Amino acid sequence: MYHINELLNSDNTLKPSFVAMKESDDYTINIGPQHPATHGVLHLVITLNGETIKKVDPDLGFIHRSIEKMCESLSYRQYIYVTSRMDYLSSHINNHACALLVEKALQVEVPERAQYIRVIMDELTRIASHLLWWGAMAMDMGAFTPYFYAFRERELLTEIMEDTCGARLTMNYMVPGGVMHDPHETFVHRVSKEFLPLLKSKLHEYEELVTGNIIFQNRVNGVGLLTYEDAISYGCSGPTARASGVHCDIRKLYPYDVYNKVQFEEVIETAGDSMARYMVRMNEIKQSISIIEQLINNIPEGDFQAKTKAVLKLPKGEFYQRVETARGELGVFVVSEGGTTPYRIKFRSPGFSNLSCLDHITKGSKIGDLVASMGTLDLVIPDIDR
Amino acid sequence: MISFEHITKWLQAWLNAHMSPILVLAVETVLIVILAIALFAVLGLVLVIMERRVAAFMQIRMGPNRVGPWGLLQSTADTVKLIMKESIVPTHADKFLFNLAPFIVMIAAMLILAPVNFAQRFHIWDLNIGILFITSISSISVIGILMGGWASSNKYSLLGAMRSGAQIVSYELSAGLSILTIIVLCGSLKVSDIIASQETGWWIFKGHIPAIVAFVIYLIAVTAETNRAPFDLAEAESELTAGFHSEYSGMRFALFFLAEYINIFIVCAVGATLFLGGWMPFHIGHLQGFNHVMDYIPSSIWFFGKTFFLIFVIMWFRWTFPRLRIDQLLNLEWKYLLPISMVNLLVMTVVAIYHLHF
Amino acid sequence: MDNEALKIQLTELLPSVTFEEGGEWLNVNVDPNDWKPFAVKLKASAELYFDYLFCLTCVDWKTHLTMVYHLSSTKHRHTIVVKCKLDRTTPVVETVCDIWRTAEFHEREVFEMFGVEFKNHPDLRKLILPADWVGFPLRKDYEDPINMIKL
Structure with a gap:
């Protein structure tokens, strides 16, 4: 809304900057940066024709911290901690990527014990992230209750993380050469005897409450269709691309740590709509459970960290490391x-x-x-803005 | 046994003995207005605390439990907070309509209280077209919503108001038709007649399948009419922040909020009256002994029990279902509910003509 | 396809390319003027079929800028890194967002952070920074006395 004096010159002609507004009959709405649907500070300028969307124009940068510039003045031990703040829901996996990159460049052999712990942590993080996504997505759809159901299980998980890493969200547990310290002495017990049985006993509630709901199914079936070619062309990865039938699980294609030793399925759906994205994530929770079950009771004895120099110096060159976060392919x-x-x-x-x-x-x-589409894309804004 | 009927009779007699008839009418009117506003306020407080406790129960959490015993004073504290808050009017709003809108919604909600029978022979005005009065007045509230949405000069509000308009106008048809199915059975629009016709059993039991179908359609339609989830598109907070009342704050917002809860109470009261016998105790045919036992429970408890049960069901909907999309919402009404309720009305007419009901 | 076979294929498409090895993947140096037609062929060629642009960024070498494109094929699973050396004062390169749609956002990011101009980009606006931002923050000579903390 503009005042008439802001719009018009003294001779009643439109001021130059408003001529474009007059010509277009577009009805634009700002979704965000403060809006319940965007889970953060994403700003979407959407152009409407009645209720129908003509254009969505994302405006980013409300939580841009220029992590890339910041890292240019941080050492190879320090820069890992900044990455926890990127995709804060899969901070373990971000740290993992950075640690792997340094190890690859310096050719450090990581002890097997550390590799096991890392993969278990990754998968726990993935479960936590998918649980939070599940609740938040249902809340986008107007169902509030699933959020609390999801957080009931996630709470135990964050407590387990807190025991071991001392933090509930930004773990900073992985360091070049392994992990920072041994897991808490109750870690194995709590994961295998408390968390996994609890989660498995509650999974059917999720299916009954949301997946099977007819209103929910009508909201997501055939909505936000992303074809196989488009998914690749747009560089989509993770569950978003796998719902369109793209094989893109880094854990399968380019396995790191002990991912080549565990049995799990790459969850693929071919429909490409929001329902497919939803199903991929729900089934990934089950696959993550299976991965943890294979590893949790077989963690080998040994060092949790390889011996590295106090000051790390990477050789001259270019290094690229990719891992599979809960949202897709993270490349460093x-x-x-x-x-x-x-x-x-x-x-x-x-x-x-x-x-x-x-x-x-x-x-x-x-x-x-x-x-619905935004909910099932699982956007985490600090991850987008960096 | 003391009942509301005795109190009103005694009051009437006492006033008549001491004053002239015109003064009696004046005093009674004032009393009713005070009582109606008091009921309004109390209902609002009770329903808000009930909603929050039901939500907490559904969501495995505690709910409000700090203010007062069991958190019962929480909504009172909230009201005090809302009264003290600044009421902001946007600069570009149409100030007259903006201020008027909450009152329209509120007055519409209050007017519908008139024909409701709260207990045996305890009502404000048992006019002979009571149900018609209720359906017609309840359409007024949409004007208030459209007014508020338009006058706010906010795009979210406008979209919300338009959605709300389309939704309420559509769903009134189904609600009206399902009300008609019961009117066909009892042959009167007067609320007390409808309740009296259920003396041998409530219509939901006596009216065969058509009555049950009408009951279900009525519940769906009134949930939509009161803008409650899963039909809360007018205030879909993940799409339109707060829809038509985005710009309202302080007490104006509270009026919208209150009117929503009063509307829920009224549609549930009407539903209880039509389908569950209003204040009529649970009677089975001509089992005199059983019916006598049931009569010992005061009629007001029957009425409020049924109404609050229906309110609980509507709250249960809200905390379970995701929201529909706008085209799905209108499809549901025009392609499914309306044809079904028309056929249902036809079937019910046949039932009524041949006296096939119990 | 291994690196040697890739080299033969790529040289067939564009004889002027030079290769660098040593990293994880084959590095391909391309002249910015040749890049667009070369990119079209990379996607169209059935043997190469580079359909997945998984990383697009720029590096400031103080004397020049280098565009870095990480390309991969979802069919053949081979990966190359394409590099274009750009002039630092007037960096211009043709857009590839009509070939790989993901480039649209990544190029907008590079545009605001490094000042590289992408010719024929449909919507070259600032994406992350405010529209009135002055300077290119990820360049090495960028100075901001208020917001930048030097360690």
């Missing part, structure tokens, strides 16, 4: 000049690429569909 690209800090670092975040397809998949649908 480091250009080293041989010093103690990276010359240039680039985080290829999964959310950034997944977001870019939002305009494409919501064009011509209703506002409700936008919320």
Whole structure:
């Protein structure tokens, strides 16, 4: 809304900057940066025709901290801690990527015990992230109760994390060469005897409360359609791409640590709609449970950390490491000049690429569909902005 | 046994003995207005605390439990907070309509209280077209919502108001038709007649399958009419922040909020009256002994028990179901509920003509 | 396809390419003017079929800028890194967002962070930074006395 004096010149002609507004009959709405549907500070400018969406224009940067620039002045031990703040729901996995990159560049052999612990932590993080996504997505759809159901199980998980890492969200547990210290003495017991049985006994509640609900199914079936070609072209990864039939699980394609020793299925759906994305994540929870079950009671004895130098210096060159976070493929690209800090670092975040397809998949649908599509894309804004 | 009927009779007699008839009418009117407003306030407080406790129960958490015994004073504290808050009017709002809208919604909600029978022979005005009065007045509230949405000069509000308009106008049809099915059975629009016709059993039991179908359609339609989840598109907070009342704050917001709860109470009271016999105790045919035992429970308890049961069901909906999309919402009404309720009305007419009901 | 076979294939597409090895993947140096037609062929060629652009970024070498494209094929599972050396004062390169749609957002990011201009980009606006931001923050000579903390 503008005042008439802001719009018009003294001779009643439109001021130049408003001529465009007059010509277009578009009805635009700002979703965000403060809006219940965006779970953070994402700003979408959507152009509407009645209730139908003509264009979605994301405006990012409300939580941009320039982590890439920051890392240029941090050492290879320090920069790991910053990455916990990128995709804060899979902070273990972010740390894992950074640790793996340093190990790859320095050719450090990581003790098997550390590898086991890392993979278990990764999968626990994935479960926690998917649980939170499940609750938040249901809340986008207007169902409040699932959020509390999801947090009931997630709470135990964060407590387990707190015992071992001392933090509930930004773990900072993985270091180059292994993990920071041995897991808490109750870790194995709590994961295998408390958390996994609890989660398995509650999974059917999720299915009954949300998956089987006819209203929910009508909201997501055929909504936000992303084809196989588009998913690749938009650089989508993780559950978003796998719901369109793309084989892109880094854990399968380029296994790291002990992922090549465990049996698990890459969850693939072919429909490409919001329901497929939903089902991929729900089934990934089950696969993660299976991975943890295979590892948790077989953690070998030994060191939890390889011996590394106090000051790490990466050789001159370029290094790229990718891992599978809960949202997709996280790539860390480091250009080293041989010093103690990276010359240039680039985080290829999964959310950034997944977001870019939002305009494409919501064009011509209703506002409700936008919320459903956004919910099932599982956007974490700090991950997008970095 | 003391009952509301005795109190009103005694009051009437006492006033008549001491004053002229015109003064009696004036005093009674004032009393009713005070009582109606008091009921309004109390209902609002009770329903809000009930909603929050039901929500907490559904969501495996405690709910409000700090203010007063068992948190019962929580909604009172909230009201005090709302009264003390600043009422902001947006600069570009249409100030007159913006201020008027909450009152329209509120007055519409209050007017519908008139024909409701709260207990045996305890009501404000048992007019002979009571049900018609209720259905027609309840359509007024949509004007208030449209007014508020338009006058706020906010895009979210406008979208919410438009959604609400489309929704309420559509769902009134089904609600009206399902009310008609019961009117066909008892042949009167007067609320006390409808209740009296259920002396041998409530219509939901006596009216065969058509009555049950009508009851279900009525519940769905009134949930939509009161803008409650899963039909809360007018205030879908994940899409339109707060929909038509985005710009309202302080006491104006509280009026919208209160009116929503009063509307729930009224539609549930009407539902209880039509399908569950209002204040009529649970009677089975001509089992005199059983019916006598049931009569010992005061009629007001029957009425409020049934009404609050229906309110609980509607709250249960809200905390279980996700929200529909706007086109699905209208499809549901125009393609499913309306044809079904029309056929249902036809079947019920046949039942009524041939006296096939119990 | 291994690196040697890739080299033969790529040289067939564009004879002027030079290769660098030593990293994890084959590095391909391309002249910015040749990049767009080369990119079209990379996607279209049945043997190469680079359909997945999983990382697009830029590195400031103080004397020049280098665009880095990480390309991979979801069919053949081979990966190359394409590099384009750009002039630092007027960095211009053709957009590839009509070939790989993901490039649209990544190029907007590089545009605001490094000042690289992408020719024929449909919507080259600032994405993360405010529209009135001055300077290119990820360049090495960027100075911001208020917001930047030097360690």
